[in-house]
Amino acid sequence: MNRIILRILAQRIALSLLLLLLVSVLIFAGTQILPGDVAASILGQSATPEALANLREELGLNAPAWQRYFDWLGGLLQGDLGRSLTNGRDIGEAIGQRLSNTLFLATTAAVIAVPLAIFLGLVSVLYRDRWPDKLISALSLAAVSVPEFLIGYILMFWVGVQLGWAPSVAILNDTMTFWERLHAITLPVAVLTMVVLAHMMRMTRAAILNVMQSPYIETAELKGLGTFAVIWRHALPNAISPVVNVVMLNLAYLVVGVVVVEVVFVYPGMGQFLVDHVSKRDVPVVQACGLIFASVYILLNMVADIVSILANPRLRHPK
Template sequence: MNKISTLLAQRLALGLLSLWFVSVIILLGVDFLPGDIATEILGQSATPEAVAAFRQALGLDQPLHIRYIHWLGAFVQGDFGSSLANGRQIAELLGSRLLNTLFLASVTAVIAVPLALGLGFLAAIYRNGFFDRMINSATLTFISFPEFFLAYLLILLFSVKAGWLPSLANVDPSQPLFERVYRVILPALTLTLVVTAHMMRMTRAAIINLLASPYIEMATLKGVPRWRVILTHALPNAWAPIINVIVLNLAYLIVGVVVVEVVFVYPGMGQLMVDSVKKRDMPVVQACSLVFAATYILLNLTADVLSVLTNPRLRHPK
């Protein structure tokens, strides 16, 4: 437990430092973009006097470092501020969008995690066989394609050609659960094709690495079926790397949905962030970026802790 407490303290300190770096990078990145929210809202025909007055009303006439210090002081106190585009509280904007992103990630995880574990288990059983080669080729193919390409390909096949699924993932909290699941099937399937390959290959590799162990050979010589050897002897000892890669892919599901949400016009955090970048709404972009970064850091911390808990050699080092 002392090792885990030390790990938690170190990771949390590094996480806070990483969040600060992210906030600075996003601030500079948005500031380097041409134009600002005044020119985006007032348009190209606005007079310089109108733009200057609008910028002064929003506080954009202050130096960048002064605005950042004011924002950071409010953020540390739990105040995300208000959107420059519509004046709404950012916490209110993030609430429903974050729930939608978590819902999409949850549906994807329910599909991808059992599928990846099952395929990895079967690939290890039929190692170097036709099934193993076919699964490896298919997963490498899907992982090589960009997400937007897979998304548009699935839209073409299942929405345009077959007409089975909607091409736009319009979800609303008032919709029934099954209706919401039906509308997010295509974006969830896109993310599944991307993340399944990592988890499946790690499961296969972790199991195969244990098959040469003496206790595995003894179980095989005793006549235990191969599937039972893998399921009852190899798999429990392979959980550490498998759990690690599962948690890391869950982190990707939360923070890597931006492209998929934009393609399917899904009302999640990624879509909100892209819309805010277009409007140069810097406080909203900052808040979305920090939520993504904090989620990724916490899930990476969870992966580290689970790796220690599931590996006796890490729990009790010599």
């Protein structure tokens, strides 16, 4: 049994690494077709052709694309993300604090959204086709249907400006205490929580309802167990595999999909950092941010896959 699990884990890790390699190729190729000229954006429109040519040579932009890709990949394997073209700073150092801010925002939203989503999913199943279920389903559908930026601007206007309960712009600095940082990110956390909570709750409800149709659930009911006991002791443990998958996918979204929310609230995270350098056509920074986002997404999906295999013996012995 242990040998089977180890083989499956090795396969998943190898596939994830291969996928990450393919994603790195796509990221590099995508940045190469971006419009504009880095040298011209650095020197300005008044730059002479000689100055532009010298800067391109200095930045290594005249080398073939395949050579620049392998140079970039070799640096990544050594832990070197390169240097920014616009200011010459080490990208790893510049990204460090930004990534920490993004993880702080995503973790706070996850701590609120995950248990609340599972609880609401259980309540929805417990009161299936009754008013609590219909109310929760209607609110979740509305939250999923409204774009994040619209929810953000609405909360910014009403909660931040009209009521003054939270800052409308989420600005952090090193002198803030933990609670001051939490207060500063109240609105972006609320937006992220509303979006992922709705999706996780709906998928949790669907997974548990699917298990509730199994014969052993009927047997448990015939033994006289109450509805809540049947759901908690029998349905939820057997629905944990799809629930974990949904939770991990939404956690990946919280880290990768925060770009819009960070831009709306001017939050100093990875998303805002990426947008700023896309406008400057700072290709190494865009490549580094894209690869970090892809790595987080692939890692969390791999973890979801592994947890599902460990939680469900049937997945360890596919037919």
